Amino acid sequence: MKLIIQIPCLNEEATLPETLADLPREVDGITDVEWLIIDDGSTDATVEVALANGVDHIVRLTNNRGLAAGFQAGLDACLKLGADVIVNTDADNQYYGADIPKLVEPIIAGRADMVIGDRQTDTIEHFSPIKKRLQKLGSWVVRQASETDVPDTTSGFRAYNREAALQMAVVSRFTYTLETIIQAGKLLVAVEDVPIRTNPKTRESRLFPSTWSYVRRNSISIFRIYAQYEPMRVFFSAAVVLAVAAVIPFTLFFINWVQGDGAGHVQSLIFGAVLFNAAVVMGALAVIGDLMHAQRIMSQRIFERVRRVELELGVPPSHYEPGATPTGQAATTGAHSAPSPSEHRAQLQQEEASR
Ligand SMILES: Nc1nc2c(ncn2[C@@H]2O[C@H](COP(=O)(O)OP(=O)(O)O)[C@@H](O)[C@H]2O)c(=O)[nH]1
Numbered sequence: 001m002k003l004i005i006q007i008p009c010l011n012e013e014a015t016l017p018e019t020l021a022d023l024p025r026e027v028d029g030i031t032d033v034e035w036l037i038i039d040d041g042s043t044d045a046t047v048e049v050a051l052a053n054g055v056d057h058i059v060r061l062t063n064n065r066g067l068a069a070g071f072q073a074g075l076d077a078c079l080k081l082g083a084d085v086i087v088n089t090d091a092d093n094q095y096y097g098a099d100i101p102k103l104v105e106p107i108i109a110g111r112a113d114m115v116i117g118d119r120q121t122d123t124i125e126h127f128s129p130i131k132k133r134l135q136k137l138g139s140w141v142v143r144q145a146s147e148t149d150v151p152d153t154t155s156g157f158r159a160y161n162r163e164a165a166l167q168m169a170v171v172s173r174f175t176y177t178l179e180t181i182i183q184a185g186k187l188l189v190a191v192e193d194v195p196i197r198t199n200p201k202t203r204e205s206r207l208f209p210s211t212w213s214y215v216r217r218n219s220i221s222i223f224r225i226y227a228q229y230e231p232m233r234v235f236f237s238a239a240v241v242l243a244v245a246a247v248i249p250f251t252l253f254f255i256n257w258v259q260g261d262g263a264g265h266v267q268s269l270i271f272g273a274v275l276f277n278a279a280v281v282m283g284a285l286a287v288i289g290d291l292m293h294a295q296r297i298m299s300q301r302i303f304e305r306v307r308r309v310e311l312e313l314g315v316p317p318s319h320y321e322p323g324a325t326p327t328g329q330a331a332t333t334g335a336h337s338a339p340s341p342s343e344h345r346a347q348l349q350q351e352e353a354s355r
């Protein structure tokens with residue numbers, strides 16, 4: 001069983017060495033542990049530092065595409081490099097490398113396809129009260145949308161098995177953490193969480209320069225993702241609220257009209273009509289959103305199958321550069337040396353025949 005630990009990086013030369021120093025090279029139940037970084041257009045010496053510290057694989061994106069795109073490119077490369085289990089961690093040494101065995105245990109034991117490290121955010125000192133509260137609210141919304149019970153939905157410390165990684169198709173540009181949980185809840189992916197430790201803060205967050213930006217960006221992401229995955233609930237609820245609101249001015253007008261004073265309350269009639277119109281538009285959006293959602297599920301299934309075919313054909317990962325082995329030599333375990341599933345099957349057939 002091969003484990004690849006992937007680290008998305010944007011200008012991380014300062015903290016990458018300590019992050020890598022804490023990563024395990026041996027994990028119970030795993031035969032090979034390899035490291036991969038996704039360099040998302042860094043302008044510092046991230047790649048050189050990674051190579052000097054023994055990173056086995058580099059995915060080097062030409063310009064900055066954002067964390068979610070980098071994460072997806074990393075998953076894709078890990079699959080093509082033959083990973084059975086993929087762990088994602090941060091380059092700022094936020095997470096405790098020694099907890100990786102804990103994180104992959106449910107996958108090795110066959111209980112889970114995706115495991116999320118729970119930072120127990122209540123206990124993190126440098127999180128402000130507002131960040132903690134938003135974290136709780138956001139996690140609650142994601143749990144509702146995903147029908148899972150993940151406590152810490154924005155944790156970047158996670159493990160995926162091959163099946164989970166094959167099914168993930170993140171389209172958000174900014175965050176992958178919330179979307180992958182919602183997808184997992186809707187697909188054939190069993191999710192578990194384990195408590196994990198975090199290290200003291202090494203630097204300010206790159207993703208959220210301030211608490212306000214954390215609140216704003218996460219709220220927008222949560223709303224967009226929820227509307228993408230539950231369009232019927234979002235837009236139909238809005239339609240019902242507007243329709244009910246329209247009844248109030250209509251009733252007012254009707255009462256006055258019955259009493260013979262209809263002409264004096266035309267404003268109520270117009271206002272009611274505007275609200276009713278808005279309700280109809282929301283209803284239409286609910287139907288269109290629902291159709292698009294069905295379409296999305298079909299696209300995602302096709303995408304998953306294309307990926308399986310790619311793996312079968314041995315298509316190499318894109319933007320890939322082999323890294324260094326722990327001894328500092330050029331890697332020999334590149335994309336092509338891992339047996340592809342078809343080679344593997346041919347091997348098995350040969351063994352079968354020779355018995
Ligand atoms: N690929 C990619 N990674 C990024 C980008 N911005 C931040 N990262 C990486 O994402 C991880 C999390 O970033 P961090 O600043 O620690 O965010 P926080 O943990 O949410 O506060 C780190 O490993 C960063 O190097 C980006 O634009 N692209």
Ligand SMILES: [Mg+2]
Pocket residue numbers: 090092094
């Ligand atoms: Mg971090």
